[in-house]
Amino acid sequence: MTAEIVPLPRKTPTLDPMLALTAPGMNSVNAVILDRMQSEIPLIPALAGHLISGGGKRLRPMLTLAGAELVGYNGTRHHKLAAAVEFIHTATLLHDDVVDGSEMRRGKAAANIIFGNPATVLVGDFLFSRSFELMTEDGSLKVLKILSNASAVIAEGEVDQLTAQRRIETSEERYLSIIGAKTAALFAAASRIAAVVAECSEREEQALDDYGRNLGVAFQLVDDAIDYDSDAAQMGKDRGDDFREGKMTLPVILAYARGSEEERKFWQAAILGHRTSDADLEQAIALIAKHGALEATRDRARHFAERAIDAISIFPANKARAAMAEAALFAVARGY
Amino acid sequence: MTAEIVPLPRKTPTLDPMLALTAPGMNSVNAVILDRMQSEIPLIPALAGHLISGGGKRLRPMLTLAGAELVGYNGTRHHKLAAAVEFIHTATLLHDDVVDGSEMRRGKAAANIIFGNPATVLVGDFLFSRSFELMTEDGSLKVLKILSNASAVIAEGEVDQLTAQRRIETSEERYLSIIGAKTAALFAAASRIAAVVAECSEREEQALDDYGRNLGVAFQLVDDAIDYDSDAAQMGKDRGDDFREGKMTLPVILAYARGSEEERKFWQAAILGHRTSDADLEQAIALIAKHGALEATRDRARHFAERAIDAISIFPANKARAAMAEAALFAVARGY
Numbered sequence: 001m002t003a004e005i006v007p008l009p010r011k012t013p014t015l016d017p018m019l020a021l022t023a024p025g026m027n028s029v030n031a032v033i034l035d036r037m038q039s040e041i042p043l044i045p046a047l048a049g050h051l052i053s054g055g056g057k058r059l060r061p062m063l064t065l066a067g068a069e070l071v072g073y074n075g076t077r078h079h080k081l082a083a084a085v086e087f088i089h090t091a092t093l094l095h096d097d098v099v100d101g102s103e104m105r106r107g108k109a110a111a112n113i114i115f116g117n118p119a120t121v122l123v124g125d126f127l128f129s130r131s132f133e134l135m136t137e138d139g140s141l142k143v144l145k146i147l148s149n150a151s152a153v154i155a156e157g158e159v160d161q162l163t164a165q166r167r168i169e170t171s172e173e174r175y176l177s178i179i180g181a182k183t184a185a186l187f188a189a190a191s192r193i194a195a196v197v198a199e200c201s202e203r204e205e206q207a208l209d210d211y212g213r214n215l216g217v218a219f220q221l222v223d224d225a226i227d228y229d230s231d232a233a234q235m236g237k238d239r240g241d242d243f244r245e246g247k248m249t250l251p252v253i254l255a256y257a258r259g260s261e262e263e264r265k266f267w268q269a270a271i272l273g274h275r276t277s278d279a280d281l282e283q284a285i286a287l288i289a290k291h292g293a294l295e296a297t298r299d300r301a302r303h304f305a306e307r308a309i310d311a312i313s314i315f316p317a318n319k320a321r322a323a324m325a326e327a328a329l330f331a332v333a334r335g336y
Numbered sequence: 337m338t339a340e341i342v343p344l345p346r347k348t349p350t351l352d353p354m355l356a357l358t359a360p361g362m363n364s365v366n367a368v369i370l371d372r373m374q375s376e377i378p379l380i381p382a383l384a385g386h387l388i389s390g391g392g393k394r395l396r397p398m399l400t401l402a403g404a405e406l407v408g409y410n411g412t413r414h415h416k417l418a419a420a421v422e423f424i425h426t427a428t429l430l431h432d433d434v435v436d437g438s439e440m441r442r443g444k445a446a447a448n449i450i451f452g453n454p455a456t457v458l459v460g461d462f463l464f465s466r467s468f469e470l471m472t473e474d475g476s477l478k479v480l481k482i483l484s485n486a487s488a489v490i491a492e493g494e495v496d497q498l499t500a501q502r503r504i505e506t507s508e509e510r511y512l513s514i515i516g517a518k519t520a521a522l523f524a525a526a527s528r529i530a531a532v533v534a535e536c537s538e539r540e541e542q543a544l545d546d547y548g549r550n551l552g553v554a555f556q557l558v559d560d561a562i563d564y565d566s567d568a569a570q571m572g573k574d575r576g577d578d579f580r581e582g583k584m585t586l587p588v589i590l591a592y593a594r595g596s597e598e599e600r601k602f603w604q605a606a607i608l609g610h611r612t613s614d615a616d617l618e619q620a621i622a623l624i625a626k627h628g629a630l631e632a633t634r635d636r637a638r639h640f641a642e643r644a645i646d647a648i649s650i651f652p653a654n655k656a657r658a659a660m661a662e663a664a665l666f667a668v669a670r671g672y
Contacts, residue, residue: 040492043498043499092461095461099454118435118436121435122431122435123491123495125427125464125494126488128464129485129488129490132480132484133488136477136481136484141475141477144472145469145473148465148472151468155459155462156377158458158461159455159462162455
């Protein structure tokens with residue numbers, strides 16, 4: 001029995017093929033986003049626009065567009081739905097910033113810092129409502145079911161993360177369950193709805209769901225690694241945010257599991273919020289490096305990225321599939 | 337030309353006929369609410385249950401049930417939809433408590449005080465998502481359109497209220513626009529969807545919408561009066577909350593409009609938050625009494641209650657119509 005070895009591309013994977021593939025559709029999606037974030041209450045577009053025009057990658061709507069390309073869908077229904085996906089994401093970011101008391105988002109002051117918590121919560125609610133208006137206008141009950149379920153799962157994941165916060169005993173399994181809900185559920189839904197509008201088979205729908213879900217897990221793993229990576233390009237959030245908030249992410253879970261008794265005492269104190277200085281963060285980064293926890297986190301991410309790539313192997317090899325595969329590899333490699 | 341004078345009932349109007357009318361259906365609605373607020377994340381039912389089992393009147397789902405009785409609907413679809421309406425309302429209450437920094441709600445500590453702002457925001461999001469799952473299960477795109485639009489309008493109204501906060505120049509017209517959005521839109525939608533599931537004519541749908549909208553305005557006006565009514569039975573929130581938060585409600589708008597230059601200086605300082613002591617609150621209550629602003633607010637409420645009653649006069653006189661009419665009068669009279 002021989003296994004075929006698929007060589008990884010020699011050059012560093014980028015998001016460029018994905019961006020090129022989805023550029024025309026993203027113009028339409030962006031037009032819907034700008035149009036539908038408007039309101040007669042001026043504070044709403046001001047606050048929403050601060051985040052929406054703030055340089056996010058719009059990866060989730062891009063997944064809907066790429067999925068549509070992959071399955072050869074020729075219509076335009078998915079533009080509105082991709083905008084709905086981005087609105088759900090934007091609403092959760094606004095609420096996350098309130099929940100975490102964030103100071104920075106995408107390299108600038110977070111909305112809650114500029115506009116205050118009350119307006120940030122309410123504009124999140126507005127965008128969330130708008131997303132359901134957009135879906136209702138499209139009229140697919142199947143899409144509504146997928147995205148309303150994903151939204152409930154995201155909220156459950158966020159609450160679960162809150163419950164795990166400052167709990168050093170959080171396991172890798174629990175962590176994977178949290179990021180599967182808070183991040184990967186929307187990646188999965190964004191991908192799956194492309195198959196729904198294109199009226200694909202259940203098997204194809206599931207394949208796109210699997211692609212998105214695994215990609216989402218990989219993405220979040222690397223996000224969480226970057227927060228402890230002293231070499232990583234800045235992501236626009238403050239390095240060490242997770243550390244100071246006592247969030248149990250995989251680099252910490254692994255460094256704690258692999259650490260000595262003395263190191264574990266450090267982690268216990270740090271996660272409880274008793275060690276939050278710059279020197280403490282440096283020590284955390286050193287311990288994570290000592291135990292290879294960042295490489296291990298990226299290795300886990302690579303595993304999920306490979307599952308994402310294999311999930312879409314049931315589709316014919318075309319430009320869209322290649323772009324989506326490279327996006328999965330990019331998710332793992334970015335930040336170096 | 338003679339006008340028929342309809343005498344008001346001699347006894348104090350109550351919600352009892354409405355409660356009796358909707359009691360059997362409310363059992364089903366309550367079962368859906370309890371079932372669908374569950375989650376594998378224990379904090380979610382704990383927090384949601386704190387508010388949901390906390391003795392709210394469930395007036396909004398009751399409107400859906402009463403409307404269904406009014407139009408002779410015999411099915412059960414409206415039970416799930418009434419639960420969806422209550423979930424939207426509960427989500428907005430949770431977010432309101434975070435936005436206002438409330439300490440009390442329905443006579444006990446507000447959820448944000450017990451569970452913290454982060455969990456309160458997120459469980460609100462969960463219930464909001466659940467409401468859309470319930471609507472999607474029902475499958476009426478018309479209902480989805482009505483309730484997703486109402487949700488967006490509620491959020492707009494809340495943001496608008498935030499913008500008007502601490503602004504003494506807020507007019508009665510602006511105030512009516514705010515409560516029309518933040519409160520009356522959901523009353524209207526809750527009533528209207530009864531006509532939708534019963535497949536009534538557009539005219540009947542609109543009549544139920546008008547009933548709910550006017551009732552909602554009347555209800556909010558009286559809520560806002562009670563906050564300054566020293567004789568009023570306690571509503572479970574702290575009296576004077578609106579005053580201390582600098583909310584521009586009709587009693588203040590009228591007392592300011594009718595006040596002397598000196599009184600206006602007091603109001604300007606108070607609404608800006610420079611006069612928040614108990615003595616200041618007593619002075620505010622005295623000024624409102626001096627200018628008859630509470631009676632005027634209740635008179636305005638009576639006007640809207642009468643419009644609500646007249647709106648449903650197109651339906652045959654039956655037990656449901658009588659109960660709904662008395663509910664409107666109750667909305668005006670309550671708290672005395």
